[in-house]
Amino acid sequence: MGVLDKSVAVLDALAAGPMPLTELAPAAGLPRATAHRLAVALEAHGFVDRDGEGRFVLGPRLVGSDLVTVAAPIVAGLRDRTGESAQLYVRRGDTRVCVLAAESPHSLRTIVAVGSVLPLARGSAGKILRGDTSSSGWVASVEEREAGVASVSAGVASHGEIVAAVSVSGPVDRLGRAPGRKHGAVVHDAAQAIERALRHS
Amino acid sequence: MGVLDKSVAVLDALAAGPMPLTELAPAAGLPRATAHRLAVALEAHGFVDRDGEGRFVLGPRLVGSDLVTVAAPIVAGLRDRTGESAQLYVRRGDTRVCVLAAESPHSLRTIVAVGSVLPLARGSAGKILRGDTSSSGWVASVEEREAGVASVSAGVASHGEIVAAVSVSGPVDRLGRAPGRKHGAVVHDAAQAIERALRHS
DNA sequence: TGAACCGTCTCACAATCTGAGATAGCGTTC
DNA sequence: GAACGCTATCTCAGATTGTGAGACGGTTCA
Numbered sequence: 001m002g003v004l005d006k007s008v009a010v011l012d013a014l015a016a017g018p019m020p021l022t023e024l025a026p027a028a029g030l031p032r033a034t035a036h037r038l039a040v041a042l043e044a045h046g047f048v049d050r051d052g053e054g055r056f057v058l059g060p061r062l063v064g065s066d067l068v069t070v071a072a073p074i075v076a077g078l079r080d081r082t083g084e085s086a087q088l089y090v091r092r093g094d095t096r097v098c099v100l101a102a103e104s105p106h107s108l109r110t111i112v113a114v115g116s117v118l119p120l121a122r123g124s125a126g127k128i129l130r131g132d133t134s135s136s137g138w139v140a141s142v143e144e145r146e147a148g149v150a151s152v153s154a155g156v157a158s159h160g161e162i163v164a165a166v167s168v169s170g171p172v173d174r175l176g177r178a179p180g181r182k183h184g185a186v187v188h189d190a191a192q193a194i195e196r197a198l199r200h201s
Numbered sequence: 202m203g204v205l206d207k208s209v210a211v212l213d214a215l216a217a218g219p220m221p222l223t224e225l226a227p228a229a230g231l232p233r234a235t236a237h238r239l240a241v242a243l244e245a246h247g248f249v250d251r252d253g254e255g256r257f258v259l260g261p262r263l264v265g266s267d268l269v270t271v272a273a274p275i276v277a278g279l280r281d282r283t284g285e286s287a288q289l290y291v292r293r294g295d296t297r298v299c300v301l302a303a304e305s306p307h308s309l310r311t312i313v314a315v316g317s318v319l320p321l322a323r324g325s326a327g328k329i330l331r332g333d334t335s336s337s338g339w340v341a342s343v344e345e346r347e348a349g350v351a352s353v354s355a356g357v358a359s360h361g362e363i364v365a366a367v368s369v370s371g372p373v374d375r376l377g378r379a380p381g382r383k384h385g386a387v388v389h390d391a392a393q394a395i396e397r398a399l400r401h402s
Numbered sequence: 403t404g405a406a407c408c409g410t411c412t413c414a415c416a417a418t419c420t421g422a423g424a425t426a427g428c429g430t431t432c
Numbered sequence: 433g434a435a436c437g438c439t440a441t442c443t444c445a446g447a448t449t450g451t452g453a454g455a456c457g458g459t460t461c462a
Contacts, residue, residue: 001242003204008246041202045209072315097270232452
């Protein structure tokens with residue numbers, strides 16, 4: 001599939017950073033006209049973009065690591081607004097990985113290390129990443145994954161697909177038996193803020 | 202660019218979730234043979250994948266950041282093995298962005314927030330991302346970016362290109378004036394572990 | 403055993419992509 | 433202000449390339 005191979009060559013070349021066409025073409029091993037045609041076509045689909053002035057860059061559809069960078073301040077803000085530990089999870093196979101964590105200032109708090117691998121089957125974030133949706137925009141769980149711990153999560157969608165789950169979690173004693181009533185709305189807001197931030201990058 | 206339009210139609214269709222070819226073809230508005238040919242070609246480039254048994258899914262290249270999710274547990278492990286703060290950086294233009302951080306348990310420690318933008322010109326991770334290679338597999342810097350701080354970094358390569366730098370950093374008093382001697386090997390190991398994990402996904 | 407699925411492959415045909423070169427725009431420099 | 437060097441963008445005739453109905457071989461059902 002020649003067109004695809006060449007398109008990928010363009011994307012791979014752009015992975016090195018922003019570059020003008022004159023640099024892109026040789027980097028992708030293509031004639032200028034061809035590189036240009038492909039770059040423009042990819043741009044129309046969101047795989048390529050232009051930066052400040054003129055140069056070609058990887059498009060919003062491929063800068064996945066942006067998820068973590070754009071979500072970081074929002075997850076920290078969620079922790080501040082709720083006073084509880086906040087995390088961001090992404091799915092990997094049939095597990096979920098914590099890729100971002102902000103810890104509650106309380107001395108009794110949930111601690112999930114960045115990099116932890118957790119089961120997809122348990123916890124509110126697991127539900128989200130398994131595709132469970134709810135009309136309220138959030139999902140809660142109480143003592144599902146760990147005794148004494150409750151959590152509320154919301155899904156972050158990008159291009160119509162759930163790519164991550166934002167959560168707050170803490171002791172049942174503080175969150176109560178219906179944690180969504182207390183924090184559901186803010187968690188949902190945070191998820192939407194991340195979606196918006198992803199669109200802007 | 203017909204081939205691209207059709208490829209994107211396939212990807213968009215797959216955004217709805219895993220599906221067999223018989224479902225994918227009509228969803229993408231394409232004949233079965235065409236959808237199949239494109240899906241297979243996209244698979245070869247990591248844009249499409251197969252799930253548990255048979256069905257087509259969005260590939261690692263499109264689902265969040267592969268790099269961050271596979272690297273997260275490894276960076277956390279590096280922190281545990283060295284006792285020092287560990288980070289993962291990627292290049293963006295002529296800066297570097299911290300996309301993953303695990304903090305040392307020591308009370309005197311380096312803190313780099315996920316999302317921070319740092320100069321490419323200074324620090325061991327900067328050297329790596331600028332393309333400096335070393336025969337030992339790691340690069341160290343002492344008080345280059347910030348007074349009192351030393352760091353050791355190693356490059357993570359994918360498809361023959363450096364895509365990220367893993368680092369440990371901490372006070373010169375603990376790491377010494379030749380931090381590589383103490384941690385170079387583990388950092389290099391972590392980088393290789395990430396490379397392996399990237400290949401497997 | 404046969405029907406109803408599935409993914410994969412084939413092949414003649416022409417639509418589609420190709421890429422050297424022409425063109426148009428935009429700052430500099432003389 | 434004209435001549436330059438540097439971009440991105442467009443053109444066009446030609447053939448490589450992708451096309452897709454249908455055949456094929458493998459499952460899993462009843």
